[in-house]
Amino acid sequence: MRLFAQLAWYFRREWQRYLGAVALLIIIAVLQLLPPKLVGIIIDGVTAKSLSTGKLFAWLGLMLATAILVYLLRYVWRVLLFGASYQLAVELRQNFYQQLSRQHPAFYLRHRTGDLIARATNDVDRVVFAAGEGVLTLVDSLVMGLVVLVVMATQISWQLTLLSLVPMPIMAIVIKGYGDQLHQRFKVAQAAFSSLNDQAQESLTSIRMIKAFGLENHQSSQFAEVAADTGIKNLHVARVDARFDPTIYVSIGVANMIAIGGGSWMVVHGHLTLGQLTSFVMYLGLMIWPMLALAWMFNIVERGSAAYSRIRSLLQEAPSVVDGTRTLSAERGVLEVNIARFNYPLNPVPALHDVQFRLAPGQILGLCGPTGSGKSTLLTLLQRQFDISEGEILYQGIALSEIRLDDWRSRLAVVSQTPFLFSDTVAQNIALGRPNATRAEIEQAAIKACVHEDILRLPQGYETEVGERGVMLSGGQKQRIAIARALLLDAEILILDDALSAVDGRTEHQILQNLRQWGDGKTVIISAHRLSALVDAAEILVFNHGHLLQRGSHDSLAVSAGWYRDMYRYQQLEAALDDVPAQAEPLVS
Template sequence: MSIFRDLWWYFKRERLHYGLGILTLFAVALLELFPPYAVGAIVDAIKQQSLTPGELGKWLFLLGLTAVVLYILRYIWRILLFGAGFRLERLLRQQLYNHYTLLSPRFFHQRRTGDLMAHATNDIEAIELTAGDGVLTLVDSLFMGGAVVFTMAFFIDWQLTLVSLLPMPLMAWATGHYGNLIHRRFHKAQEAFSALNDKVQENISGIRVIKAFGQEEAEKREFEKLTSDVMQKNIAVAKVDALFDPTISLIVGFSFFLAVSFGSYLVIQDRITIGELTQFTIYLGHLIWPMLAFGMLINIMERGRASYDRVRELLSIRPDITDREDALDQVPTGDISVQIAAFTYPGKEEPSLRDISVDLKRGQTLGIVGKTGSGKTTFCRLLLREFDVEEGAILIGGIPITRYRLGCLRKAFGYVPQDHFLFSATIAENIAFGRPDATREEIEKAARLACIHEDILQFPKGYDTVVGERGVTLSGGQKQRISIARALLIDPEILILDDSLSAVDAKTETAILQALRANRANRTTIITAHRLSAVEKADHILVLENGRIREQGTHDQLMAQGGWYADMYRRQQLESLVAQGGVARGDA
């Protein structure tokens, strides 16, 4: 019963619906006592040869009326109880989704997508079943069983009732034992389903890679192993579940045997009439449902218990990044100052950034370059406050970013990450993701700035073209430019392009950068790149190596230093000339 105790907060919230539903079930239980009584009275009247057509018509009318009332009441309790269960399902799904949006990146790095989806689908459905069918089964079995036992004991014969119920303790022990087995096995089955769900999601997202490496058969074999594991674990649950009905039927059958045997003896002794014995056996038949319901209840509760534990475990995880109590409710603006003594990712031992010091005036452009793994993306993520800096501080407008509310802080940024995520929607809807109310003219202006407008017009439906999941129908360069347009549309105080020009050609890159400089006056821009031409015009450039600043300055200053930046810039320029055939002509 612990699952009902844990859900008590919701039962109190929906007390009106549950209260009316339970009262309706109680009325149903009482009304269902009438048909056996009517049958007993008719049997005794037939035996005494006193049944008249008028009296028979009266009993038949009352039975018909009872059936109609029961029909209406059963409809009402279904609406009340099942409706409350479905509202709980919606509430928990919304809570879980909202919780996902608050959790920090580290949580999603440690959790599989398929597992999180399984929590939001199968587990929530099992909890809904507990709040709907579970409550129904509990209340109905108690009311019906209690009413039937009370009627048999006090209105027919208490000794016959006692004898008939002798096998019941055995059933209570058996169903409790089965319930414990189901709890353990169902938990394992849900974990196996999560693993399968994750595998499907992963393979569908990476289907092009699988095909490119010819790993279709290997992935099919792996999927077959997972499906077999899910099947075996669910069969293990079903094997226990299958024991409920035979066990209950056997015990109830033994109760019938005792009732008929001892009841016949009482009839012979003239202690009860044949009509009362008939009435008693019908009532005993009514006990079959409460007994079966009790077994079903154990099954439902244990499934709900296992699923609620899994969901509650997720909801108990607190986000790493939260608002301070005195957080400022304003969008940050102004100069940026980054002073980081050291930053280490949670769970890591070596710092990813060390001794970072840079000041950027509002409206300037900062370029960040360096080898893969040098800390460029980490720098950007700290600005967005995906992680907090414990040794150092980041200030915008002279105020630490930890003093701003997260919602306000992130409104100041337009972020174009390395992994360009597009939704399964139209191109216009993808560009307007940050401003759903944007006009078509504003969307097209942002697309022109990102040099993607002409490409979009070539699509069959233009801006109304629906892209595939994650933008699989587009090229890498097109996805990058649509992502840039999405960021430009919100006209952010700070625009971060995290290696977001890598998939476009040099000519397109130059056009995009010129558009940014012309249209982002008094707006700060941060560009990380491997191709140094992307940061050549920046007001300040950082060269990172192993999380430290190796060089910094303007393009001219860095070229004059003759260090890594100058060497890499010349090399990339040479590669560009070779690609265009320039070197061969120059040497001729």
């Protein structure tokens, strides 16, 4: 029953719908008492031979009219009640999505995708079912049960009514115990379902790799293990669930036995008529639904409560990066970085330390270094995906922690190492940040990213569906479409996080030439393993193990002993060897 208290905020807001549904349920409950009463009158009239044919048809017509009216009223309350519960589903999912969009990478280090999907779908469905069907069964069972009890006690016999209710308190205690067990077991079962969802999601997204390594049987066996564990935990829920109905039927059976035994004795001794006993037994039959509904209500509400606790635990989780309050002025500003130390959550080893630089508007900054040296971490901090442990990053003289996140990120256009494309057309993927961009603007951005000709060769050109995650495109095409998407934003600062790794040297050179023309007055930050991409940078930072190993222009670094000179010479030699035509082997006679 705790779920109703948890959702009290929604019931108060939608009180008109719920009150209307409850009022109609009460009217229906009262109308359903009429047929048993009329049956008792007809039986007594037939027994006493005082019922005329006209009256018989009149009573039967009244019963038919009652049935039709009940049908119409049930339709109306269903629209009111379930309309309100479906609106709750919309709000919960909207709140859930907004919460996910506010979170930062630290949140997704703790929660897996499959678990989040399970909470947004299966758990929300359970809560909505409880908010609709649960409210229905609660009100219907209480109203119907109380009205039937009042009629049985006042219109027929209060002594027989009390006698028939003897099994009910015992049944209520047993059902309450079942509900507590169900709450805990269903929570465990939902967690197992999340794990199953995780396994399915990971297998589907990595299906190419699984096939390439011939791991189909291995993955199938792993999935079978998780599915079997989920099945066992759901079976534990089903075992508790299966106890509800037998308990109700046994209680109702005992109540009927007591009612018929006691009622027969009262008929024999003249305390009741046969028609009254018949009506009483029919009224007692009407109690079967309230009792079953009460048990069912306990079942679905406990499931909904367990599901809502899982949803609420995420909705109440505050973002690890707190939004600032200050807004930026329209002019471009200087970016100043002074990072004393930064380490990822749950990792005591610093990912960056002692990093300082200053980037004026319109300059190009190059980042390079061995794999895992801290380049992408720095770019992550510039986007304020994490907060710095010690130090600060300033823009226009204001710390990023004080600037509104939306205001700061609107100044950035980012192309990551692994660009993500939606299952949509090429044009829509490029226009992601500017949905209202014209086709001419989209094509111009694609031309600058050197992907326009590739797009035209696709089956439907810019209207070609790229498939999930851009599955039908090559790595280089995906990178260039992502670059076009960033260029279309026309943002003040462009960040390329190893975004040219999948294109050839000639295409890279052309893209960089286009960027220099596009980026006149704009700030560009390029992280790259191929050092030829950094030649025109005003300053190049060389990272190693999270700190600055070298810094300077390309010309100065290329002649200074160190990592940059060695790597640049190696890459030049590699490029020269690639340009040498292969020597033809002599024919063997």
